Amino acid sequence: MSIEYIADRNLFHIKTLNSSYIFRVRKEYVLEHLYYGKRIDALRGIEHLSDENYFGATLHAIDAELAEEKLSTGRMCVEYPFYGSVDMRQPAFHAVYNDGSRVTKMFYVAHKIFPGKPTLDGLPATYASEDEAQTLEITMFDSMTGLKLVYRYTAFEALDVVTRSVTAVNTGKFGINIKKIMSCSVDFDSSDYDFIHLHGEAWRECEIERKPLVSGEIRINSARGASSHLHSPFFALAQKNTTEDNGEVYGFSLVYSGNFELGAEVDSLKNTRAYMGINSFDFNWLLDSGESFTTPEAVMVYSKSGLGAMSRSFHNLYRNNLARGKYKNSIRPILINNWEATYFDFNEEKILDLASKAKELGIELLVLDDGWFGKRNDDKTSLGDWYTNSNKLPDGIDSLAKKVTDIGIKFGLWFEPEMVSPDSDLYRKHPDWCLHIDGRAKSMGRNQLILDLSRQEVCDYIVSAVSDVLKCGNISYIKWDMNRNFTEIGSAVLAPERQSEVAHRYMLGLYGILERIKTGFPDVLMEGCASGGGRFDAGMMHYFDQFWTSDNSDATDRVKIQYGTSLVMPNLFMGAHVSAVPNHQTGRTVPFETRGLVAMCGQFGYELDITKTSEIEVEEIKKQIQLYKKIRTIVQLGDLHRIKSPFDGENTVVEFVSKDKKSVCLFCFTRMCQVQYNSDKVKLEGLMPNSVYKCEDEEYSTDFLENFGFDIQKFNDHSGKLFLFELI
Numbered sequence: 153m154s155i156e157y158i159a160d161r162n163l164f165h166i167k168t169l170n171s172s173y174i175f176r177v178r179k180e181y182v183l184e185h186l187y188y189g190k191r192i193d194a195l196r197g198i199e200h201l202s203d204e205n206y207f208g209a210t211l212h213a214i215d216a217e218l219a220e221e222k223l224s225t226g227r228m229c230v231e232y233p234f235y236g237s238v239d240m241r242q243p244a245f246h247a248v249y250n251d252g253s254r255v256t257k258m259f260y261v262a263h264k265i266f267p268g269k270p271t272l273d274g275l276p277a278t279y280a281s282e283d284e285a286q287t288l289e290i291t292m293f294d295s296m297t298g299l300k301l302v303y304r305y306t307a308f309e310a311l312d313v314v315t316r317s318v319t320a321v322n323t324g325k326f327g328i329n330i331k332k333i334m335s336c337s338v339d340f341d342s343s344d345y346d347f348i349h350l351h352g353e354a355w356r357e358c359e360i361e362r363k364p365l366v367s368g369e370i371r372i373n374s375a376r377g378a379s380s381h382l383h384s385p386f387f388a389l390a391q392k393n394t395t396e397d398n399g400e401v402y403g404f405s406l407v408y409s410g411n412f413e414l415g416a417e418v419d420s421l422k423n424t425r426a427y428m429g430i431n432s433f434d435f436n437w438l439l440d441s442g443e444s445f446t447t448p449e450a451v452m453v454y455s456k457s458g459l460g461a462m463s464r465s466f467h468n469l470y471r472n473n474l475a476r477g478k479y480k481n482s483i484r485p486i487l488i489n490n491w492e493a494t495y496f497d498f499n500e501e502k503i504l505d506l507a508s509k510a511k512e513l514g515i516e517l518l519v520l521d522d523g524w525f526g527k528r529n530d531d532k533t534s535l536g537d538w539y540t541n542s543n544k545l546p547d548g549i550d551s552l553a554k555k556v557t558d559i560g561i562k563f564g565l566w567f568e569p570e571m572v573s574p575d576s577d578l579y580r581k582h583p584d585w586c587l588h589i590d591g592r593a594k595s596m597g598r599n600q601l602i603l604d605l606s607r608q609e610v611c612d613y614i615v616s617a618v619s620d621v622l623k624c625g626n627i628s629y630i631k632w633d634m635n636r637n638f639t640e641i642g643s644a645v646l647a648p649e650r651q652s653e654v655a656h657r658y659m660l661g662l663y664g665i666l667e668r669i670k671t672g673f674p675d676v677l678m679e680g681c682a683s684g685g686g687r688f689d690a691g692m693m694h695y696f697d698q699f700w701t702s703d704n705s706d707a708t709d710r711v712k713i714q715y716g717t718s719l720v721m722p723n724l725f726m727g728a729h730v731s732a733v734p735n736h737q738t739g740r741t742v743p744f745e746t747r748g749l750v751a752m753c754g755q756f757g758y759e760l761d762i763t764k765t766s767e768i769e770v771e772e773i774k775k776q777i778q779l780y781k782k783i784r785t786i787v788q789l790g791d792l793h794r795i796k797s798p799f800d801g802e803n804t805v806v807e808f809v810s811k812d813k814k815s816v817c818l819f820c821f822t823r824m825c826q827v828q829y830n831s832d833k834v835k836l837e838g839l840m841p842n843s844v845y846k847c848e849d850e851e852y853s854t855d856f857l858e859n860f861g862f863d864i865q866k867f868n869d870h871s872g873k874l875f876l877f878e879l880i
């Protein structure tokens with residue numbers, strides 16, 4: 153049993169292999185959080201943790217319900233804090249009631265524990281069989297307002313994962329305006345942690361930032377409509393001495409793709425409150441009588457063995473219990489995308505030339521990117537008009553898809569269905585279908601506007617427009633792009649009091665569209681993209697089989713981007729392509745071999761004009777493809793160990809170990825060669841104990857590789873090397 157209710161102590165103990173999460177009903181109105189950390193089985197003593205927590209400081213109020221014990225929820229660890237009473241820290245829940253009051257008090261009513269995990273209506277979420285997980289639901293109620301809250305906790309015992317979400321139900325007579333409803337809030341009785349998160353920009357995604365918690369608050373958010381390039385919906389609290397393979401760390405990841413907030417508040421007593429959920433800025437949800445609202449899911453991972461183990465828990469959970477469909481846990485095809493090869497300048501002949509050459513080289517899929525539809529010859533027109541650009545492709549997209557398929561490789565197609573160009577038939581027909589505020593000018597991003605996916609008819613249009621193209625049957629893959637931030641967020645049809653719901657309703661609309669397309673076309677492999685990695689998040693991973701990690705295809709920059717992304721996201725989902733030099737984003741020239749090896753750390757492909765490459769490069773491409781076909785199962789489905797970080801020095805080393813531990817890929821990259829350092833040894837991890845591996849005809853014991861280390865030797869600037877180890 154991974155979830156236990158100890159009745160005589162009113163205590164809930166959520167156990168995973170290595171962690172315990174414990175709270176209790178202290179009073180029916182106070183759910184006191186007691187502990188989250190390394191697993192403890194003998195609980196004697198735990199109730200005394202907070203007994204003396206009120207020291208009579210005059211400024212601190214005492215909760216009416218706790219007066220006898222002289223306790224204050226303002227000073228204790230609280231399971232799910234509300235605004236309005238004595239707890240002055242960031243609340244997880246804040247609402248305005250019919251009488252104008254903003255005080256929320258919830259009273260424990262009941263709980264149930266059951267095997268498996270329920271789905272979250274309309275939202276992406278992890279899923280589990282009855283053997284894999286157990287769920288606890290706690291019902292809280294306030295008879296004064298009629299508000300019911302259900303807290304949901306699921307323990308994935310083997311993965312050290314606890315997921316959480318909250319459902320609000322209005323059983324009262326009057327509407328309730330929810331202003332803030334976090335997916336999770338966790339109080340720690342210490343502030344001795346580092347805060348780790350991923351920030352960046354387009355072309356510079358997922359830089360790792362690690363800084364100590366400070367008094368007051370660290371708050372990260374997106375109000376851009378998507379999770380965004382700027383901050384990932386992920387953070388970790390790590391002990392000061394935590395490294396890749398040692399020390400405690402708590403990882404938090406939100407299964408959501410829209411506006412979010414997360415943070416950690418250190419109070420005057422040096423307690424820390426960590427939280428995560430939909431961004432409360434510009435959010436208001438009117439919950440009418442009888443309605444319910446469910447938050448996105450927060451995933452919490454505990455690791456006692458450093459950041460590496462935390463990431464592997466996320467990777468295993470997301471590959472096995474979040475991703476779905478035919479391509480779940482299956483290797484991805486090697487693709488060529490024509491974007492950096494041709495941009496908008498292509499015709500049928502050019503695409504067929506690329507396809508023939510790709511087939512000859514061993515590439516398995518050709519993706520036709522932007523520019524095949526409407527009158528699209530640049531980025532100023534035609535989004536929304538999802539029918540063939542007959543000037544470029546006079547025989548139509550169906551015919552091209554068939555011709556490419558007849559060549560013997562699969563065909564994929566780019567869409568940006570959430571957008572509309574003002575210069576499009578769709579916009580001329582439905583000018584009010586975009587997000588906008590009547591009477592205000594519409595801000596442009598890449599010359600385009602955003603369709604209002606809070607409207608069902610707009611969602612239906614997108615599903616039918618995309619489906620009509622896919623119905624030809626020869627399209628095996630779609631790349632679903634999204635290229636601008638939200639502005640003037642308003643819907644033409646929603647009531648004024650519901651306008652602050654638009655951003656979240658948009659996400660619900662989008663999830664609904666993706667669900668219909670995924671189930672309608674189960675054989676189609678789906679790639680997500682948002683100017684690169686602008687929406688590479690756990691929410692989207694429920695629908696997309698892979699992502700375009702960044703529009704920056706420079707191999708040296710990609711080492712960092714892919715390394716940072718791997719903190720949460722499995723490499724199986726990271727699209728990574730070999731592109732031309734000088735690189736189109738950085739102007740840098742990196743050797744072909746290095747470009748190949750960097751791309752092999754993810755979902756491998758090409759993004760250059762292979763009809764114009766030299767004979768030597770053609771031979772190199774053939775060799776790269778052969779090599780990747782040999783190793784892709786290890787990279788895509790194995791365990792990642794990050795050995796040396798590009799954020800700490802000039803060398804980066806990442807290791808992939810097959811699940812059976814028989815094969816190991818050790819990728820080594822050097823940014824700038826450092827001379828006169830005698831430190832080229834790296835210690836491998838995760839090998840089969842007491843065994844021997846062979847690499848380049850030499851034999852090495854596990855003991856030697858893991859403890860003494862393997863000499864990777866010196867490389868030149870911007871170089872890469874792959875060492876393959878096989879168990880003998």
Ligand code: DGJ
Pocket residue numbers: 491521522566633635681682683684700702703
């Ligand atoms: C942005 C994407 O990130 C690129 O890969 C490419 O698909 C362009 N959009 C096309 O407009």
